[in-house]
Amino acid sequence: MAEQLDVAFDFGASSSTYQEKYGFFDPENYAFKSKKGLNHEIVEEISWMKNEPDWMREFRHRSLDIFYKKPMPQWGGNLNEIDFNDIYYFVRAAEKQGRNWDEVPADIKNTFDKLGIPEAEQKFLSGVGAQYESEVVYHSVKDSLTKQGVIFTDTDSALKEHPDLFKKYFGTIIPPADNKFAALNSAVWSGGSFIYVPPGVHVDMPLQAYFRINTQNMGQFERTLIIVDEGAFVHYVEGCTAPTYSSNSLHSAVVEILVMKGGRARYTTIQNWSSNVYNLVTKRTVAHQDATMEWVDANLGSKLTMKYPSIYLTGKGAHGEVLSVAMAGKGQHQDTGGKAIHAAPHTTSQIISKSISKDGGRTSYRGLLQVYPGAEGSKSKVQCDALLLDEHSRSDTYPYIDVQENDVTIGHEASVSKIGEEQLFYLTSRGLTDNEASAMIVNGFIEPLAKELPMEFAVELNRLINLQMEGSVG
Amino acid sequence: MAHDLEIRDLHVEVEGKEIIKGVNLTIDKGQVHAVMGPNGSGKSTLANTLLGHPHYIVTQGDILYKGQSVLEMKPDERSRAGMFLAFQYPHSVSGVTVANFLRTALNAKRKTTMNGNFKPIAIPEFRKMMREKMAMLKLDDSFATRYLNEGFSGGEKKRAEILQMAILQPEIAILDETDSGLDIDGVRIVSEGVNSLQGPNLGILIITHYQRILNFIKPDFVHVLVKGKIAVEGGPELALKLEEQGYEWVLKETV
Numbered sequence: 270m271a272e273q274l275d276v277a278f279d280f281g282a283s284s285s286t287y288q289e290k291y292g293f294f295d296p297e298n299y300a301f302k303s304k305k306g307l308n309h310e311i312v313e314e315i316s317w318m319k320n321e322p323d324w325m326r327e328f329r330h331r332s333l334d335i336f337y338k339k340p341m342p343q344w345g346g347n348l349n350e351i352d353f354n355d356i357y358y359f360v361r362a363a364e365k366q367g368r369n370w371d372e373v374p375a376d377i378k379n380t381f382d383k384l385g386i387p388e389a390e391q392k393f394l395s396g397v398g399a400q401y402e403s404e405v406v407y408h409s410v411k412d413s414l415t416k417q418g419v420i421f422t423d424t425d426s427a428l429k430e431h432p433d434l435f436k437k438y439f440g441t442i443i444p445p446a447d448n449k450f451a452a453l454n455s456a457v458w459s460g461g462s463f464i465y466v467p468p469g470v471h472v473d474m475p476l477q478a479y480f481r482i483n484t485q486n487m488g489q490f491e492r493t494l495i496i497v498d499e500g501a502f503v504h505y506v507e508g509c510t511a512p513t514y515s516s517n518s519l520h521s522a523v524v525e526i527l528v529m530k531g532g533r534a535r536y537t538t539i540q541n542w543s544s545n546v547y548n549l550v551t552k553r554t555v556a557h558q559d560a561t562m563e564w565v566d567a568n569l570g571s572k573l574t575m576k577y578p579s580i581y582l583t584g585k586g587a588h589g590e591v592l593s594v595a596m597a598g599k600g601q602h603q604d605t606g607g608k609a610i611h612a613a614p615h616t617t618s619q620i621i622s623k624s625i626s627k628d629g630g631r632t633s634y635r636g637l638l639q640v641y642p643g644a645e646g647s648k649s650k651v652q653c654d655a656l657l658l659d660e661h662s663r664s665d666t667y668p669y670i671d672v673q674e675n676d677v678t679i680g681h682e683a684s685v686s687k688i689g690e691e692q693l694f695y696l697t698s699r700g701l702t703d704n705e706a707s708a709m710i711v712n713g714f715i716e717p718l719a720k721e722l723p724m725e726f727a728v729e730l731n732r733l734i735n736l737q738m739e740g741s742v743g
Numbered sequence: 744m745a746h747d748l749e750i751r752d753l754h755v756e757v758e759g760k761e762i763i764k765g766v767n768l769t770i771d772k773g774q775v776h777a778v779m780g781p782n783g784s785g786k787s788t789l790a791n792t793l794l795g796h797p798h799y800i801v802t803q804g805d806i807l808y809k810g811q812s813v814l815e816m817k818p819d820e821r822s823r824a825g826m827f828l829a830f831q832y833p834h835s836v837s838g839v840t841v842a843n844f845l846r847t848a849l850n851a852k853r854k855t856t857m858n859g860n861f862k863p864i865a866i867p868e869f870r871k872m873m874r875e876k877m878a879m880l881k882l883d884d885s886f887a888t889r890y891l892n893e894g895f896s897g898g899e900k901k902r903a904e905i906l907q908m909a910i911l912q913p914e915i916a917i918l919d920e921t922d923s924g925l926d927i928d929g930v931r932i933v934s935e936g937v938n939s940l941q942g943p944n945l946g947i948l949i950i951t952h953y954q955r956i957l958n959f960i961k962p963d964f965v966h967v968l969v970k971g972k973i974a975v976e977g978g979p980e981l982a983l984k985l986e987e988q989g990y991e992w993v994l995k996e997t998v
C-alpha cells in the first residue's frame with residue numbers, strides 16, 4: 270500500500286485561488302513589443318527581429334496568405350469573437366536568453382519561481398525551457414544529455430544552430446495549409462522547443478517547457494518540433510498559465526513530432542490557462558515502424574480549447590495512445606479528443622478521454638479513427654467517459670470513424686455519468702465538505718489517467734483539479 | 744446534564760411522505776442501543792436523518808448532539824463533530840483507494856478537532872493505524888489500495904464501514920444493519936471490531952433484524968420501531984423475545 274498512500278488528496282492545503290497562484294501579472298519592462306494587429310508588415314518585422322534566413326521569411330509570408338484564405342472554422346467552439354487585429358503578435362521580454370536563472374530578468378525569474386519551475390528542475394527534470402510571451406527566456410539541459418548528442422533548445426535557436434536538421438522536418442508533419450490556425454502559427458511563430466534524441470538514447474527524466482503569457486491581449490504562437498531517432502526515448506512535458514484579464518488572449522501552437530523506427534515519445538500537457546485564453550493548438554505525430562507515441566493531454570482552464578492530438582501510424586507495428594482529460598467550469602468550453610490514423614498493417618491505437626463539466630461548463634469529445642485500406646490486423650480502442658457535476662453543464666461526443674479495411678478490431682465505448690446525491694452523502698457523512706467530496710469523486714474518475722503520470726505531475730494535476738473544484742478559477 | 748444524543752419528538756418526511764412520526768430516543772456515551780423493527784418501518788430513514796441526508800426533511804422535533812441542535816448542520820459538520828453512520832448499503836467511489844479516502848477523511852476531522860494547530864497525520868503513523876485496524880477486522884493489507892467499495896463483497900463492504908469507524912473514532916456511531924450480508928465468522932469479526940472500540944467515549948445505536956449480533960455486542964436498551972414510531976422498548980431480553988415470536992405481537996399491541 271506504500272505508493273498509493275503517498276499521493277493524498279491535498280484538499281484545502283492552500284485556500285488560494287487561480288488569481289493568486291497563477292493569475293498575477295508583472296510590470297512590462299520589455300525589450301520590444303510589436304504594435305497590435307496582423308499583416309505582412311508584422312510578419313516581416315518578426316522575421317527581421319529574429320534575423321531569419323530568407324526561406325523562413327518567405328514561409329511566414331506564404332503562411333499568412335493561407336491564413337487569410339481559409340475561412341474561420343464553424344465547428345467546435347465559438348471562434349467568431351476573436352479579433353485578430355486586437356492582438357500583440359510579438360513581444361520580446363528579455364534581450365537575451367539565460368542559461369542559468371540569474372541571467373533572467375528579476376521580474377520574470379520571480380514569476381517562474383512562483384510557478385515552481387526552478388525547484389522542479391532541480392528535483393526531477395533533465396532540462397527546462399521557459400517561454401515568457403513570445404520567446405524562451407531561460408533554457409538549460411543536463412550536460413550528460415548534451416554529451417550523448419541530445420539537442421534540447423528553443424526553436425528560434427535551433428533554426429540558427431541546426432539549420433539542416435531543422436529545415437528537413439519543419440512544417441512537414443503539419444504544413445501551413447493544414448488548418449487556419451496552423452497557418453497563423455506558421456506565419457507568426459516564435460519560441461517553442463526543439464528536441465532531437467539520437468538513435469538508442471534514452472532520456473530518463475522528463476524535459477519540460479513552461480509557457481507563460483503576461484501581457485493583456487497577447488498572442489503566443491510557439492512552435493515545437495521533436496525528432497526521436499531509432500530506438501530512442503523522450504518524455505516531454507509542457508505547462509502553461511496566464512494572468513486573468515477581462516479581455517482575451519490567444520494561444521495557438523503547432524507541435525510536430527516524428528518518432529522513428531522502434532522509438533518512443535511521450536508528450537504530456539498540463540494546460541492551466543486562465544479562463545480568458547483561446548487555446549487552439551495543432552499537435553501531430555508521425556510514428557514509423559514499431560514506434561510508440563503517447564499523448565497525455567490534460568486540459569484545465571482556458572476559455573475555449575480546441576485540440577485533438579493526432580498520431581499517424583505510418584510504419585508497420587506502430588502504436589499510439591491518446592489519454593485526454595478535460596475539465597470545463599463556468600464559461601469554459603473544452604473541445605478536445607484525439608485522432609489515430611492507421612496507415613500501415615498491425616498498427617494499434619488507444620484513445621481514452623475523460624471529461625468533467627461543472628457550473629455550466631461544456632466539454633466535447635471529438636475524435637477520429639481512420640483505418641486505411643491495407644492496414645490489416647490493426648486494432649483500436651476508443652473510450653470516452655464524461656462526468657457531469659450538475660444540471661447546467663454539458664457534454665457531447667463526436668466520434669468519427671472511417672474504416673476501410675476489413676481485417677481490423679475496433680472497440681468504441683462511451684459513458685456519461687452524474688455525481689449522485691447518495692454518493693455525495695456517503696462522502697460528506699465522513700467529514701468531507703461538498704466540494705471536497707466532489708473533488709474526490711472527480712480525482713477518482715481521472716485516476717486511471719493520473720496513474721500514468723510521473724508522481725510529480727499526478728500530484729500537480731490533482732492539485733489543479735482541486736483548485737478548480739473550489740470554484741476559484743479565473 | 745445534556746445527553747450525548749437526544750432525539751426529540753422527531754418527524755421526518757421523504758418525498759412528501761411522513762416516514763418517522765414522533766420518535767424520542769436518548770443515547771449517552773458508553774451505552775449500546777439496539778433498534779429493531781420490520782422492513783420499511785423507518786430505521787434507515789432515522790439513521791440517514793441523524794447524519795443530515797438532504798432528502799430527509801425534519802418537519803417537527805429536534806436532534807440534539809451534546810445539547811446542541813444539529814438540524815442546521817450539514818452531514819460533514821455532523822461527522823466532524825463526532826457522529827458516524829455505518830451504511831446499510833455503502834456506495835462505491837471508483838479510483839479512490841480506501842487508504843486515500845480514509846486519510847483525507849481523517850485529516851478533515853483533524854482540521855476541526857485540532858483547530859488552529861492542524862497537522863495532517865504523518866504517513867507512517869497513518870499506515871500503522873490502518874494496518875492495526877485492518878488486522879483487527881481480518882482484512883488483508885492490500886485492502887488499503889483497493890478502490891472504495893468497488894467490487895467489494897457484501898461482507899467486505901460491512902467490514903470497510905467498521906474500518907472507517909475505527910479510523911475516525913466517532914463519539915456516537917449508528918450502525919445500520921452492519922450484520923446483514925455477513926457470514927457467521929463475519930458477524931463475530933465485525934462485532935469484535937466494534938467491541939474493541941466500545942468504551943466510555945462511544946455511544947452506539949445498532950440497527951438490526953437479528954439477535955445474533957446482539958449476542959456479541961450487548962445492548963443496554965432495545966427499541967422497536969414500527970411504522971415510524973417506537974412501539975416497545977426494553978432491555979436485551981426484548982431482542983430475544985422478538986427473535987422467538989416475531990413482530991406480530993408488537994403490531995397487535997400498537998393497533
Ligand SMILES: Nc1ncnc2c1ncn2[C@@H]1O[C@H](COP(=O)(O)OP(=O)(O)OP(=O)(O)O)[C@@H](O)[C@H]1O
Pocket residue numbers: 757758762780781782783784785786787788789798831
Ligand atoms: N429516498 C427515499 N425516497 C422515497 N422513499 C423512501 C426513501 N427513503 C425511504 N423511503 C421509504 O421510507 C420507508 C422506510 O424506509 P427505510 O429504508 O427507512 O426502512 P427500514 O426500516 O430501514 O427497512 P429495512 O429493514 O428494509 O432496511 C419505506 O417505505 C421507503 O420506501
Ligand SMILES: [Mg+2]
Pocket residue numbers: 786787788831919920
Ligand atoms: Mg434499512
